[in-house]
Amino acid sequence: MPETILVIENDYGTRTCLVDFLEDHFIVIAAANGAKGLQLSREALPDLIICDIDMPYLNGYQVLEQLRADINTAEIPFIFLSAHSCPDKIALATKMGADDYLTKPVKLTQLLVTIKSQLKKSN
Template identity: 35%
Template sequence: MSIDQPCVLLVEDEPAQREVLLYNLEADGFAVQSAENGEEALELVREGPPDLIVLDWMLPRVSGIEVCRQLKSRAETRAIPIIMLSARSEEVDRVRGLETGADDYVVKPYSVVELMARVRAQLRRTRPASVGERLEYQGIALDAETHRVTRDGETLKLGPTEFRLLSTFMEKPGRVWSREQLLDRVWGRDIYVDTRTVDVHIGRLRKALCQHGGDDPLRTVRGAGYALG
């Protein structure tokens, strides 16, 4: 799994539907985890929060609507976009799904092409760099598609790890990221790297950002981590 790939959790109990969606999500360049019931879905989120969840309403053990309610009630999982899939087409059901916290609601049968577009739209909002968006912050511009970074018009040379770190910071300027969160996002959840490695690469990123002059835009938050701006 590439670290740049957004991770999508697919929760669907119907095998044929699950296979079709799994195939299309992977073909679109996403890393996909799948679950057959709500209980398994909650367990997978606990092990490592995905970037987005495609969630069927009618699930065994724990319903999709209850999975959604639980995840949206917790601070650590509230921001994960959830696209709810349902055969319920009544307005009252759509409203209930959205009021429970779903970010989008798709009625079955649906167009797979349209669903993929909705997945990308949600990720564009929460992880813009992962879907090739151009990010800008106080004179720094990052083009995720061409892997080019400039500051005040001057091209900056960044290594791949520093590029991923900067992408993470620029997606949420002002947010404080702990070393552990940066390890998960930049190096990957399944790779063991010492937290001091983060400090080394932050040092390299600072040097790269200031290679043509200008103030250091990265902030060290004592006991918490790092932030941009």
């Protein structure tokens, strides 16, 4: 059975592009903001989460912090996908427990390789 990927991205165009691409490889669910993404994370327990940083309601750091604090979601591989390429933001993401950090725009082939690598590590 294919793995389930949760995409948490507030930009409609980016979210749609990611979902359309990833659906060829995985079961994909999506959320348009951090609060909905956190809710879906807890309900669906996806195999991996891709999350933006700048979003309404809860930002990506807040989502990650709450996921890591919950025993049911603490071990889900988490990849930030953000326009922020500042080393401080990347360092904070790593310190908080993100498994990887990719910057936008991302090559979809690179994203797929990163996802598969994280899924392999978690199995």
